[in-house]
Amino acid sequence: MTLRTEEMILNVGPQHPSTHGVFRVILKLDGETIVEATPVIGYLHRGTEKLAEDLTYTQIIPYTDRMDYLSAMIGNYALVHAVETLMGLEIPERAEYLRVIAMELNRIASHLVWFGTYLLDIGALTPFLYAFREREKILTLLAELSGARMTYSYMRIGGVKWDVPDDGWLGRVERFVDDFERALEDFHALVTGNEIVQARLQGVGRYDQETAIAYGLTGVNLRSTGVAYDVRKAKPYSIYDRFEFEVPVRTEGDLWARYLLRMEEMEQSRRIVKQAVRQFPSGGEIMARMPKLIRPPAGEVYTSVESPRGELGVAIVSEGKPQPYRIHFRRPSFVNLQLLPKLLVGQNIANMVAILGSIDIVLGEVDA
Amino acid sequence: MVGTGLLKGLGVTFKEMWKPKVTTKYPDEPYELPNRFRGIQKLYVDKCIVCYQCAHICPTQCITIQEKPKADPKQKKKELEVFDINFEICILCDLCTEVCPTEAIVMTSNVELAEYRRDALHKDMRWLEANNTNIRELNLPWKATSSSS
């Protein structure tokens, strides 16, 4: 006798602890095995691109804070970099150094959130608190620099808003960067060596290089399949060509590869910050000479930067007015998320959570 | 050997148990915020020249301004009748203080704004003027650096 079984529709999210925000997936389950997955997005859609058409370029900066809110510095930079490229501005060296330090610290902070929440997804509680303990130090440093803990709005077209705080801020950054090495060792001892973590991550959620390229994946999701594409190296911007750092690449394409790559990226960002603090110019302006009202010349521009999640691109169509005619953000979270339905088929619920976490999405950016 | 990673992990958590704790005692003890911190604005009503720049730059249009002629008819200048900030939508982005030519509106590092009614989040100019603790010392950093260098 055969038992009659039915498929079950399970609605995961938008209020679910592991969807990292208001994301929803409709799963068709056979037992615990996923037969079909339909992602639903848009719960956090604010129409940033449309809103930006009525805002001056400076006014758009606070909106970029709120797209990828875990790495607002990089969002800020993506916008101002596009406008500066359109205007052909020369940015003072001191401002560039401040930008790099801020961005790389922010990248570490963003990866720390990923590390903590990812381990929470697969059931470990403590790494989350350890990661946030380290992140708290970065947020304090960035708050001292920019005046906010997450929504920095620190960059301005032509430079940065604030100079280095004159109470030994750079020294504190250097001390943090040195201490952080030990914290990373602790993370590796606590998590990377753990056999349960390895059993959960190795060989799961695998895709190959062709798929990754076909789906337009960038960032760690692409580098885990063996493509050494990092915008900081491929199309150097700012002053990244002055620093020594590596682009970690792995070829397995599974959760484990993505885990190790993000851990390694924190180490590389740590190196960049350390070098930037050493090379920091002793004087100079933090703002280029700017007209009172910023009117980039008519034309189009596309520039991209390496955000913690991948290639964050900004395309601007300007008509020479203070507001853009059209602005488009290439949001890496959104692009990377498209692979999800394909990856989930045949997996079980526990793996679903781990796979979604490894893509590393920020819903503010997916929905924009 | 299988299991050494597990034991190593247990060692990390065990060692952590004896280390000093990192959590702060908020709200029993105030949480120190840097002076640059962007909190609720402070308004100097008599410094304001009613130029509307702050209201125009605001990305969320949370500032409402109304003007009236000065009480003294000999002066032609205007003064504030109404200056409201709607903290339901203010994102504390700092752009209003950046454009203010007279530094009439500045940031403080006060952040505690929780209220029981939404109406209470609409702060008028009297409230904003009375908000005079933890005022930010430096508000226009470019001016300061370019004048000093």
Next chain:
Amino acid sequence: MRDWLYEPLTLGRFAGMALLIFGLLNVVLFLVTYAIYIQRKLLGWMQSRVGPNRVGPYGLLQTIADVLKLLTKESFIPSHVDRPLFLLAPIVAFAPAFVVFAVLPLTDRIAFSDIGVGLLFYIGVASLSTLGILMGGWASNNKWSLIGAMRAVAMMIAYEIPLVLAALGVVMQAGSLNLTAIVASQETVWNVVPQFIGFLVFLIAALAELNRTPFDLTEAESELIAGYHVEYSGFRFAFFMLAEYVYLFAMGALISLLYFGGWLPPHPALSFIPGGVWMALKTLLFAYFPFWLQATFPRVRVDQLMTFAWKGLMPLALVNIVLTAALKTAGVV
């Protein structure tokens, strides 16, 4: 103390018994309350937090406040549930947790009852709680709780067997299912030494039985939100939680009885300390141990768990039985 039971029941005796039962229940509840407090403190310290500190001095009243809050909450029953089962489930899950204490001797003299098949009774009754979990998960009429309940049952079947097989080694060695006799047989050397493989299997299986990390699949917060008790709140939820915590102590007590000589001191020279203290210390140690694991490990996947149980623990437990039998025949133990 047990002579009472053989005398005729009068109103006075009945009242006395009721009072005693009430008193013992309160003692257990009090111990559980403060053990939870200490566990939360420990978990906090391991995560560089201070742990409970708001209610009472050093947060000493935190657990009491939590329990009171749960008990005074509105008794809410969602409209789509299977009412009778939904109401019954917390009781079915909770009652066995206290019943098993009846057969756990605390010292060689203090025991609620001293039945010949104490271990069998414990294992038999304890597995009833899974029924409560299944009932709760099914009756909730919620897909998440259904998956959680199904996982609980699958885990119960997978882990109860190695658990019993591992304990069988101890039983063979002591020649008795009576827990007092098992402790008495450890006078010279604790069972953890000759039964080390059995102990490891038992410990791992016990963690799974208790649904603790890394086997907390039935609740699996990040996957199933809360598993079988998604739809429960207020005092019904408190019953599920309490059952879980009481089991933690019951299992701690069982491990120390089976493998660590119960109330026997580690060395005869230390026998001036009363047996009850040793028993309490050992029980607390094994009741707190899962929290250390919780602070350190992630969760295993459901298929890995099954593979581990059937292909790893089962053969090990069987090897342990064969070894024990061989040693017993050879007269080594």
